[in-house]
Amino acid sequence: MLQACLNGNRKRGFHPAIACTPAELATDARAAIEAGAEELHVHPRGHDGEQSLEPHDVGNALLAIRESVPGVPVGISTLWDITPGGRARQAPIREWRVLPDYVSINLIEEDAPEIMALMIRRGIGIEAGLWSVADALRFVALPSAERCLRILVEINEQDIEAGLHVARDILAVIRNAGLDLPILLHGADRTMWPIHEEALKRGLDRRIGLEDGVTLPDGKLAADNAELLRMAVSLAGQA
Template identity: 25%
Template sequence: MADKVFITCAVTGSSPVPDHPNFPKSCEHVAAEALAAAEAGASIIHIHVREDNGDQSTELDHYRRVVNAIRAKNTDVILNVTTGPGCTWKQSDEDPSVCGPGTLMFTAEKRLEHILDLKPDMCTLDICTMQLWGGVAINLDPMITKMGHMIQDAGVLPEIECFEAGDFVFADDLIAKGAIPANVPFSFVLGTKYGLPATTEAMIYSKNQIPRGAKWTGFGVSRHSFPMAAQAVLLGGNMRVGFEDTIYLRRGRKAADNSELVRWGVEIIDHLGRDVATPGETRQMLGLRE
């Protein structure tokens, strides 16, 4: 199992809807894409939800509908649900000391409402404070410490998403005080404008900052998706693909759906001499309950 790679598929995200006729928006479509991605070889499904028109949603009912629809047909795949919405601050043009339109700031309880209700296997935990999503993502220590304890108390495994170099120092401090578990897995988000660049050097740097033996996934956004996916495999990490990150297989060629992105990921892993982990093997790798 040491040489096996698990694949995460992030099926929809929360960014503006791209120009793609099959981009999943409704709860039913998101769940269908998740199930197809699992059938194609993804062990982990990363879940965001949207309104039917494609706008980002934070509604508990939407999370319930997606998770329950997946679980009704597949109880093996690992569900990794976002906690990202609720940390975006945008400055007012009239008064820079107050927030402006587009600000979305939640309490820890609101950001974790769906996690505490559904208790998925995993949830992402963004720990960056940086320019992101057209504003500033704010994830300060008191908030993240509280969220980390609440996630653990719910029996859910957090996955730390690192966007920039300082996030690794923050993660060390969180581990030291028990706010996140010692076996926490990491994701390196490469290629955002003001974050870690999508380069081999940045991924090696990121790998060298986390605790020895920690499981990690490296991925790039937009055109960097598959180059960084392959780089992660070469460096001993795991792979993430999906429409949250890109709708393209390569320049000028759109994927038909999320499952086609997963199948390309499976082929890359095979060509690089590694094997794809099953959901059960991935659970063992991450220390998740069967």
């Protein structure tokens, strides 16, 4: 599976094609799917352009995307730092009326099990985000681990060899725990394409998009998410 991560917490200064408004997300989503993406991961924004978990912002983004690409699974972030931040962000999450197909929950965050329980009660899929071996060990010990949609192995290290080492150690924890869940492996910025190649080698799910980086494998600036995704599709065909 190839997932498109359209915007993340990136600002327009990072890349002019970053989608912020519901209309921009809808247009970008359609281009991403036409380029080869199968699922979408987005960070809804408020009127100020900042990430938002408020029900109206989440609903507006999801409705616009679903009108543009009906039937395509759409996930959003529950990142600890999104206003109002910390455990307080659980309040707007509880008020969602338009629901995403899944959410990403980072196991490094102290209330991750609480957010997971909330999503299970609401019938929303969970991508369990693992940044480290410590995250992986915490995750596999949770009774709710097997109820997740997939495991999201996220490599934040910028040294390529260090990032590959962390990825292999996290995957070993998952394997040793005997969890039979899909695994999506991705890097960011300097490690985006090397980790993408590792995911291809291992037959794992992948993601690409401006949230994770702006350059093509040759170092050139990508025009937009669609160009990044077309490259990912091409690399998969070569593999």
